[in-house]
Each structure stands twice: as C-alpha cells, then as structure tokens.
Amino acid sequence: MTIQRSAVLTCVLCAAVLAGCNSNNEESEAEVRPRASVEVASATPGTIDNLVHATGSFQVLRDEKVKSTITGKVENVLVLEGDAVHKGQILAMILSQESNAAIAGAEQLLSQASTEAERARAETTLQLAQRTAAVARIAAPFDGAIVHRFVTEGELVTQGSDLVEIIDPKTEYFIANIPVNSVSSIKTGQQATVIIPALHVPPIRGTVQAINPTTDPNSQSVQVRISLGAVSSLVTAGTFGNVQIKVAQFRSVLLVPKSAVFHDDELDQYEVWRIQGDSLALITRVSVGVSDTSNVEITSGLRPGDIVATVGGYGLPDSTQVTVTPRNEHAE
Numbered sequence: 001m002t003i004q005r006s007a008v009l010t011c012v013l014c015a016a017v018l019a020g021c022n023s024n025n026e027e028s029e030a031e032v033r034p035r036a037s038v039e040v041a042s043a044t045p046g047t048i049d050n051l052v053h054a055t056g057s058f059q060v061l062r063d064e065k066v067k068s069t070i071t072g073k074v075e076n077v078l079v080l081e082g083d084a085v086h087k088g089q090i091l092a093m094i095l096s097q098e099s100n101a102a103i104a105g106a107e108q109l110l111s112q113a114s115t116e117a118e119r120a121r122a123e124t125t126l127q128l129a130q131r132t133a134a135v136a137r138i139a140a141p142f143d144g145a146i147v148h149r150f151v152t153e154g155e156l157v158t159q160g161s162d163l164v165e166i167i168d169p170k171t172e173y174f175i176a177n178i179p180v181n182s183v184s185s186i187k188t189g190q191q192a193t194v195i196i197p198a199l200h201v202p203p204i205r206g207t208v209q210a211i212n213p214t215t216d217p218n219s220q221s222v223q224v225r226i227s228l229g230a231v232s233s234l235v236t237a238g239t240f241g242n243v244q245i246k247v248a249q250f251r252s253v254l255l256v257p258k259s260a261v262f263h264d265d266e267l268d269q270y271e272v273w274r275i276q277g278d279s280l281a282l283i284t285r286v287s288v289g290v291s292d293t294s295n296v297e298i299t300s301g302l303r304p305g306d307i308v309a310t311v312g313g314y315g316l317p318d319s320t321q322v323t324v325t326p327r328n329e330h331a332e
Contacts, residue, residue, distance in 0.1 A: 062168035099133035273313030
C-alpha cells in the first residue's frame, strides 16, 4: 500500500512539473512573440473641401484654318507646326494661276531658244513675267500658334483651300465631363483645379464658367466649361486632364488621414484600426463623409483624440498587440 501511494505521489509530482514547464514555455513564447509595428495619427477636428472629380480635355475658343485667297501655286510656306506667330505675320505666299502660267511659258521659251536673239527675248519675257507676277501674301489673323500645316511648297491650290491652322493659346479652356448624378452640386463660379497626368506641369486653377443643359445619353455625363488661369505652353488642345471642382467646404468636422480608413467589401462597411492604451489595435467600424486627397471625414465611430493606425494596421486581427512607431522615425 505504501509502495502504491509513493508511485501515485511520484506521478502527481511529475505531472505538476510538466504542467509547470509547459506553462513557462507558453509564457516565454508570449513574451518573445513579435508585435506588429504601426504608425498612428489622432482624429482631429478640421476643415475639408467637398470635391467633385471628373475627366475632360482642353479646347480653344479661337481656332482658325487660314485659307488661300486665290487659285495658284504655293511658292512658300514660312511656318511649321508649333511656331508662335504674330498678327499680320506672313504665313505663306501663293503665286496666281495666271502668273504661274506666264512664268512657266517664258521658262519653256528659254529652254527651247536656239539662237542668242531667241534667248535674249525669252529672258526678257521671263523677267517681265516674274516682275509682274501676282503673289498673294497670306497673313496670320491673330497672335497664336501653328498647330497644323496642310500644304507644301510647289503644290497647286484653289481659292479657299486650307493652308495652315492657327489657335490662340490664351483662349484655352477645359471641358469636364461631369457624371449626371453629380451635376446638381455644380454651380458657375466654383473653383476648379485641373491636373494633367501625362505632363510635368503644375496644377492649373480655373473657375466653372458654364454648364451644358443637355446630357450625353451614351456617357450619362454633362459637359461643364471651365475657364483657366495661366496655362503652360506644353498644354495643347485635346490634352486629357483630371479636374476637381470644389462644391462645398465643411468646418470643424472630425478628420483622420485617408490611409487610416479601409472599406470591407464583404460587410460593406468602413473600418479603422483604433489603438487603445498605446498597444492594442481594435477594429472599429466608422461612418465616413466627404474626403479629399489627404483626409476623410468621420461622422461616427470615433471621438476627437482617438488614435488610429495609418501604416501597418490593415489586415491585423482584432485586439492585436502592436508597437507604435512615431511617424518621423518611420520616415527616416
């Protein structure tokens, strides 16, 4: 009986030792388990603009195809695409059909002359034809830039033929295609900013000038004309751009960085990772209002001063232990 009791006590002691070891191991693992590192920001009252975003392209009000005033031969084209021109500057010279025929006839006589006398008469005739030739000098109708050249030297043209196309860059404007469900918030006089992804030029400021009263049935959009301030010479008619139109401004609303807010497509809700006690990340459902390129308005779910993860929070399980990294340390 004594031997059996000793055996039982031995088993109990071993089990206790093993349990203690396992417990120590678990505590050790918990102590050394790495924490996720997150950057944070606080929810702060502030001001935010309500922006309507759209795409569109640049156009010009003053665009003219310069035409030949007579029928004849193109003697000279004095400009190329991209050239800046001034009002009255000669763009092309057209030799009249009659003068061209006279000069061509005199040149043929000269080529066929077989004696000195015939050659002298032919040269006199050619000089007279050249001296009295009727040449139309086609001038620029206004200051602008050449965007297209339709003819080359030596080409025959008729009266009214297109020679070159000239635009006035100072009359450039932007046509924005506004989705029909956003048109009701657009008003003339609102501020707009046009950004051109394909060009390294600063954003272009403008103002809503006119709203087309009809809707495009295919795109379900409405064209809005935006007058522009200074436009870079790199921007030409037809250039694509993105526009932001400021339709309202909200003051004293709760804001967090845009990088802190995520949308759960499965649950169709917005979430942030709120940091509790500097070390615990809690998935927190929020309602959002307007947003801009930097911030999002929070209408419910957070209070002023709440701390949210801006980097490193997305995808963490709820109630994850985290280490907060100051934003400036991460940037370094």
